[in-house]
Amino acid sequence: MKPTVQHLSKAPIVEAIIAFALEKPLTDSDAVFEQFYALIQSDYPSRNPVKMAQLTVSDQGSSGETQIVGARFASADGKRVCLVDQSNFICSRLAPYETWESLKSEFERLWKIYSPLCNSRIARVGVRYINKIFLPEGEDMSLTVRTRPEIAEGLPQSMFNFLVRLGVKIPDPQGVLMITEAQLPTERPGFVTAVLDHDLQFRINPESTDVWSLLDKARELKNDYFFASLSEDVIKEYL
Template identity: 30%
Template sequence: MQARKHYSRAPITEAVIDLRVQLPEEVKLDTLAQVYLTIQTDYPIREDMFVVEGLMIAGASVGATASQTQIGYRFSSSNQKQIFQARLDGFSFSQLAPYDSWETFREQAHRLWSIYRSLTNPKAIARIAVRYINRLDIPLPLNDFKDYLRTVPEVSPDLPQGLSGYFMQLQIPQHDLEAMLVLNQAIVPPPAPDVVSVLLDIDVFRERDIPNDQVGLWNYLEQLHIRTDQVFEACITDRTRELIN
């Protein structure tokens, strides 16, 4: 697989670095709230984050109950293009479009992770991931998705070949990285009537034997990033490259 090139019209709608952690029991929400004191100039918007749990009850009558538990905070930049999550189960940093470069994205994530880590002192890292969500806007009329994508659904020749929608997920082990690639692809609402938009969601993650030292951790994140670039290039054709160049 070849490395991803720099595209002037990069189709990235969101880039994510995510670290799931195990925190010491004494780390509570008030510990996470201290993050805001350090970053509020760059990330002035603070929101509580909750997880919702539901319970179905069956018997003489059927009912359902739901409860929500706060798990952390979401901090956003003024333009809401950068989002930092400080949770009891982990850390994540997202850059929404426009996306500049991996180097800029990585350095900001590294700065925020250092703040989160210094306050929470994680016992272990349970999952590490780099994810890129792309939206490819393909001009109409479109004769064949294969003109633009090298990974597409294969429709039986005995069926009509026109597609008005699809969702496809591939889970591909990355043995050399001891990681997993989850590739999601789907037709999504387009920004204009003269294009068809395809979501290309590339998520590469590892869930065991994750480096615990900071040098090893960020070196491995670098490898995950390189792999997401290689997967992107492997999924598109030269006609797509012409669209985003």
């Protein structure tokens, strides 16, 4: 059954992300990142390297090295972030969330700048929404969260920490939904702080020109999945 999607004036979104994965990894990534930064610097003045640590363990001992694999550009207020690496182009909006239209429009604007530089087609599309929600402490979780852990009867039922990660197939259009739910340290007395993280990803034909409408479809699905995931009592707190 399709859930009722409502406008939330106090949407609990802490980060909204749109991502493209490139068909081919960049060959001269440093030069691409440099050129891209020069073109967006006025809007994204902060630049930091994205590093990857590699640890090699063998019977001879262990060794580690850190590589710079990408660049993270942020707006002056830190609310808008664009991350590029050899295989990905990712834009995010941190809280306070504005609208899908503004997120998509900024993503499209930046992609039009980046696309001629990276010279690669798109192989996958991702839309990810991370929500921070507050659940009444001591309440039965089945009354609030509809995708949740189950503890067998006969075991203690008072749960003080959880991390749920599920991968499920999206039938139409074909894709995957990565669901992450986790408990964070308490922020409000009497409430449990929880994260509901939905990451929708779709593989596309690199020949496709329909990527923007696929993003809109992903947005519809992410709305459906959000409203299907929480009880009406929880949702009304954000109306």
